[in-house]
Amino acid sequence: MSQSILFSPLPLSQISLNNRIVVSPMCQYSAQDGKATEWHLVHLGQFAIGRAGAVIQEATAVSPAGRITYGDMGLWNDQQAEKLKPIAAFIQSQDSIPGIQLAHAGRKASTQLPWLGREQFAPAHPHGWQTVAPSPIPYHADEHPPIALTVDELKSIVDDFRAATKRAVQAGYQIIEIHAAHGYLIHQFLSPLVNERTDAYGGSFENRTRLLKEIIAAVRPELGHAHSLWVRLSATDWAEGGWNLQESIRLIGELKNMGVEVADISSGGAVHHQEIPVEPGYQVPFAEEVKRETGIYTGTVGLITTAQQATDILERDAADLILLGREFLRYPHVVYHWAQELGVPISWAPQYERAKLS
Template sequence: MSALFSPITIRSIQLKNRIVVSPMCQYSSENGFTNDWHLVHLGSRAVGGAGLIITEAAAISPEGRISPHDLGIWKDEHIAGLKRITQFINQQGAVAGIQLAHAGRKASHHRPWDGGKAIAPTEEKGWETVAPSPIPFTETEPIPLELTTEGIHNVLADFQDATRRSVEAGFQVAEIHAAHGYLLHQFLSPLSNQRTDNYGGSFDNRIRLLLEVIERVQTVWPEEYPLFVRISATDWTEGGWTADDSVALATVLKTKGVDVIDCSTGGNVAKAKIPVGPGYQVEFAERVKQEAGILTAAVGLITTVEQAEEILESGQADFILMAREFLRDPYFPLHAAHTLGDEIAWPAQYERAKPR
C-alpha cells in the first residue's frame, strides 16, 4: 500500500487515506445556508474517494463572513442543511470536517466574480468589520473597528456555539481557521496586531485569543474527535509572523490537545512577495512536523500523484490537502490509486468504470 492510501487513526476517527479536500470558498450561500451546490460540490469529492472532506470556511457570525454569500454556522437553522451533507459524505466512507472561521478585517467583500472589492458599511449588504487593531488590509478599504474586550468575549462565545452546532450537524473533524489574514491570524501577526493589552505585544499575548478559542471549542467538541488548526506559517514579510513563530505556536498547540497543524502561508499582507510554485509551502509543514513533533498537513499547488506520494513517503507531512486539483478532478483519489497500483473500493455505481 502506498503512503497516500495508508489509513490513519486520530483519536477515535479513522481516515481511509491521507487525501483531504481542502476548504474552498464557494460564495454560493444565502444567509449562510447550504443548498444543492454545496451538497454536490462536497458530495462528489466524497464519491471521488477522498478520506476527509472539509467544508469551506463556515462563518461563526454574520459579521465574520468574507462575503454576504459565505457558508454560515451562526444559527441553529443552519444545522439541517449541513447534516444532509455530512450524512452523504459518511455514506461514501469518508469523514466530514468543518472549518470554523471569522474573517475579521477581511470581511464584507464582494464575491471574486463580482469584483472582490470591500463593501463599505454604508453600502447595501455591507457591514462594519472588526480587527485586533484599526488597521485596514489595504489603504483603500474601510478602517476596521478595534475589538473591545466585550467583542473578544462575543467571538469566543460564537466559536463555542458554532462548535456545538457542528457536532449536531454530524461533523467529526473541526478545523479552526487561524490563517490567510483572517481574524485569528490578524491577532497572531505583529503587522496587524498593535494592541497594548493582554492580546497584543508579546508572542504569548498575540497567541492568547487562539488559545482561548481552542479552550472554548473543546468545552463542546467531543474528546474522541480530532481538532485541526490551520495557520499561515509565514507572512512572507519582514516584521511579520515567521516560520519560527509557527514552530513555537505548534509546540504550544500540541500541549493544548490540537491533533494536526494545517500549514498554509500568507494572506495577511496585501503586497507580500510570495514565491509561488509547485509545493512551495511543503517546507513549512515539514519543519513544524519535525520540530514541534505534531502531525501536519501540506497544502499549496500539490497537483500530481507522484508529488503527493513523495511528500508523504519522505516524511515531510502526514496529510495532503488539495483544492484546485480537486476542482479540476473530483475523482483524483480514484485515479491516484490506479496510478500507484493500490486496490481501493470504488462506489458500486461506478464499479464498471474501474480500470482493470
C-alpha cells in the same frame, strides 16, 4: 497491485482516515443567509463519492460579521445547522470523514463575490457591514477602516466559536478545524504587522496568540467521541517583521498540548504586498519543519498536483496528510485516478465501478 503510503490509513485518537488525501476548505460563496444550498451538497458530496479520506467544508463564519462575503456559509444559528446535517451524513455514508472549518474574516470581511470584483463594501451598503480587527488598519489603504475589537467583544467571539463548534458536532461533523491563517481575524491577531494593540491581546507572542488559545480552550470541551480538532495556520507572513515560522512552531507546540491533533500548514495572507516564491510544493517545507519540531500530525498544501509528488512528500515524512483544493476542482475523482496510477487497489463507489480501468 502495490501498496502506497498515500493510500494507507491515518489513525488519529478518535477517528481514522482511510487514506491521506483530504479535500481542503474551498469557499463557494453560494450560501443564502449563511445556509447551505443544494450546490454545497453536490459540491462536497462528489468528493466523498470519489473516496477522499476527509472532506473539509469551506470557511464557515461563526457570526454574520465574520463572513468574507454575503454568500458565505455560516453557523451562528440552528437553521444553518439543520441545512448542514444532510451534507455531513452523505459524506459519512461514502466512508469519508466530514469536517468543517470555522472562521471569522475580521478586516477582510464585507466584500463582493470574487467573480463580481472582490471590492470591499462600505458598512452602509446593502451587502456590506462594519468590519472588525485587532487594530483599525484596513487591508487595502483605500478600504473602510475596521473597528478595533474591545476585550468584551473578543469574549463574545470566543463564545461564537464555541457555539458554532457545538452546532457543528450536532450536525455530524467529525473534524473541527479552526481557521487561523490567510489573514483572517485570528491571523490578524498573530501578526505584528496587523496587530498594534497594547493590551493583553497585543505586543508579545503570548499576547498575540491569546485569542487563538482562548478559542481552542473554549471549543475543546464541545468535542466528544469520534471527533478531531485541527488548526489551519499560516506559517509565515512572507513579510519582514511579520508572523514567522519559529513563532508558528512555538504556537503549534502549545496547541498540541491543548488538544489540537492536526496542524494544517499554509502561509501568507496577512498583508497585501507579498513576494511569495510560488512553485510546486512551495509550502511543504513549513509543514515538514512544524512536524519535526513539534511531533504533531501535519497537513500540507500548495501546488501538489501528482500522485508521485504527494507520495514523495509522505515518504520523506514531510507531512502526514495531503490537502488538495484546485486539483479537486479540476478532477473531483482524483483519488480514483491516483490510485490507478500507482497501482493501488481501492474500493470504488459501486455505481461507478464500470469506469475502472483494468
